[in-house]
Amino acid sequence: MADHLPYKPKPGDIPTDPGVYRFRADDGTVLYVGKAKSLRQRLSNYFAPLHTLHERTRRMVTTATHVEWTVVPTDVDSLQLEYQWIKEFNPPFNVKYRDDKSYPFMAITLADEAPRVMVTRNAKIRGAKYFGPYPKIWAVKDTIELMLKVFPIRTCNDSSYKKAMATGKPCFPGQIGKCGGPCSGRVTIEEHRAIVDDFVAFMQGGDERFARDLTRKMRAAAAAMDYERAAVYRDQLESIDAVLNRSALVLPDNEDADLFGIAEDELSAAVHLFVIRGGRVRGVHSSTIDKELDISSGDLVDQVLQRAYGEAREEGVPRRVLVPVLPPAHEELEAFLSERRGTKVEIRVAQRGQRAELMRNATLNATQALVRYKSRRTADFAARSQALGDLQEALGMDTAPLRIECYDISHLQGTNVVGSMVVFEDGLARKDQYRSFSIAETTDDTDSIYQVLARRLARLDEPEEAVPDVAELAMSDAEGVVTEASKKKRFSYPPQLLIVDGGQPQVSAAARALREAGRTDIALAGIAKRLEELWLPDDDYPVILPRSSEALYLVQRIRDEAHRFAITHQRKRRRRDIRTILSEVPGLGEARIAALLTQFGSVTSLRGASVDQIQELPGIGPVLAATIYDHLNR
Structure with a gap:
């Protein structure tokens, strides 16, 4: 692959003005839309040497066959044009939005002759005013019920409204006092529109003038001894208070x-x-x-x-x-x-x-x-099946990888090095088959990966009954293989795919372990640091899984789980090792051990410290510092 793109424009041909640019494919499809204050400066970033680009940026520019731009007068114009083009062309390399459809809205159909209030999940009703979305459907229904006591507007559907207006007989909600529209016969269309306007004004700002007006009317009615009317105002005031209290005051009351x-x-x-x-x-x-x-x-x-x-x-x-x-x-x-x-x-x-x-x-x-x-995306059976199929195709495997093992290495500045193995079968985690490996001596992460895989592959051909349980591993295995399980667990069958955390160096080390074990039936891939590409043995460029691929989410989840498991075991072991060694020192209690750990972080760092450095800690004098030094270095 050439390191430069054949369609790269000459720098002098690109204007320095603000504008919007589009990368297009050979068939004219718009792949990406972007804006820039200076088109020349921004586009030069895309035409840098390919090996310096991010993997996904490289895939975009190599998929494209030409770039075009439009100069605009101001930066604000570039914002508007970028938005219009993204909406029009829906470019695959721009961000994609997936709205959460689980939230219901309150909608007021202002375009209707007599607007109605309704609960809906349809956010595209022409002329409707929306409030929400609300976290639960009962929340919006309760709010509407309270609001109708103060602002009685129409709730019936369009067919019931038309029938009631044609016959002069109120709709059923109107007959039971649940609809306050013109079809109920209590208000005219103009009066109803005024109530709707108040409803909308209240919902837009929680306008407390309504509460003040109701309070004034209630007191006036009580003073005139019209207690029935005062009770109505009181009930309406309680409904307003209930609506206001449902949405907590989180900022000053004039804040929008x-x-x-x-x-x-x-x-x-x-x-x-x-x-x-x-x-x-x-x-x-x-x-x-x-x-x-x-x-x-x-x-x-x-x-x-x-x-x-x-x-x-x-x-x-x-x-x-x-x-x-x-x-x-x-x-x-x-x-x-x-x-x-x-x-x-x-x-x-x-x-x-x-x-x-x-x-x-x-x-x-x-x-x-x-x-x-x-x-x-990972829990759905269809999605898991699709993920395994996509992974099989991307890696060129003969069959879908029903059993996947992923390996990661964790350490603290080269000390307490451990490896982790997590297992996924049919796209789901098999935590009973996770394993952790203690690594006594290693030169770097690639050597650690080689050691862990060599030890794991050595056990693949053992009969099922011969796989040792936890106690045997912990007590008899000189190489220090350990596991978090407490009962005897056996592997069901060998993996079809091994994944290691890392790029080409880690993949090469794992491939060496596979060759030495004589295993040609197991596929291998490495996950790059940013979880965006898969490296295969002897390949110069990684496999890029599409953003929408279910396989990408499965691989990401597996890698995250391996990393989490390795970190957890490494921290447990580090705490156990450090505290066990330091607790043997006469005169060291929990407070002083905690101070030492905070200062030095590990036994290795503490062992390399001098007596003078140790006694710099508060509470540790020359004698105790010398005792600690002698105990760790004898």
Whole structure:
């Protein structure tokens, strides 16, 4: 593969003005859309030598056959044009959004002659005003029920409304007092529209003027001894208080803001939005994002805000937008949103106080949404089957890898080196067959991988009954193989695929262990550090799994599990080794052991320290320091 792209334009041909660019494939498909303050400077990054590019960026530019750009007058214009092109062309290498469809909305059909309030999951009703989404369907129903006591508007469906208006007989909800529309005969269409306007005004800002008006009317009715009317106002006031109390006051009562919490990894992100009006959370919304190219957190925020407000009407854009990090072009985004709203809009980072606390809450919700999204893709049987099939095709295997073993190495600055083996069968973890390996001496991670695999492969041909149990491994194995299981467990069958954590060096070490064991029936792959590519033995370039591939999520989960298991065992062993050795020193209690561990981190570091360095710690004098030194170095 050439190190430069044949369609690379001459630097002098690319303007230095702001603009929007598109990478296209040979058939004209738009692969990626981006914006830039300086087109020449931005595009030069894509045409750097290929070996310096991120793997996924390299795949995009080598798939493309030409690039084109459009110059615009200002940076704000580039934002608008980028959004329009992304929406029009849906480029595969731009971020993809997956809305969480589980949340219901409250909708008011303002385009109708007599607007109705309804619960819906359809976010595309023409002319409707939406509130929410709400976390549970009962929450929006309860809110509507309370609101109808104060603002009795139509709830019946269109067919019931038309029938009632044609016959003059109220609809069934109207007969039982659950519908306050014109079909009930209690109000005219104009009066009903005024009540709807009040309903919308209250929901948009939790306008407390309604509470003040009801309080005034209640007191006036009581003073006039119209106690029945005063009781009606009292009940309405209680309903308003109930609605207000359902959405806690999280910011000052004059605060209108949208707050975005974001959690991300290399492949995906989740966004959790709090819609705050009048200082109260009026709605929440979660969405997940698939990332094809490696983009920064600031660029991700840029994309999120463009999508959130690209088609928003004036009332949909708040005065303040709170984000975890500022996008690079935040000033242009502020101008873009201010144009949408008609007044000044600020983009700020929530750094302290109530806003920071709310941001932590939103980020936690986003983190949980990301975990749920990834878990759903790996827990579904059809998704697991698809993942194994995709993995078989990507690695060129004859059969799907029904049993996969993944290996990782963990250590602390070269000490307490351990290896982990996790097992997945049919795409699910088999924790009873996990193994941990203690490595006494090693030169680096590649040597550790070789040692672990050599020991594992030596046992593959043993009959099932001969596989030793935990006690035998812990007591008789001179190489120190250990396991977390407490009962006798045996392997069901050899793996079809071995995965190691690392790139070509680690894969080469594992391939050497396979060759020496004479195993040609087991496939091998290495997972690069960013979990985005698979390295095969003797291949110069990695296998790039598509972003939407179920195989990529399965491989990511396996690698994460191997890393977690290795780290857990390494920490347990380190604590056990350090505390066991130090507890044998006369005069050392828990407090002094903890101080030593905090200062030196490991027995190896402490063993290399001098007496003077040890006695620098508070509570350790010259005699005790000499005792510690002698005990560790004798």
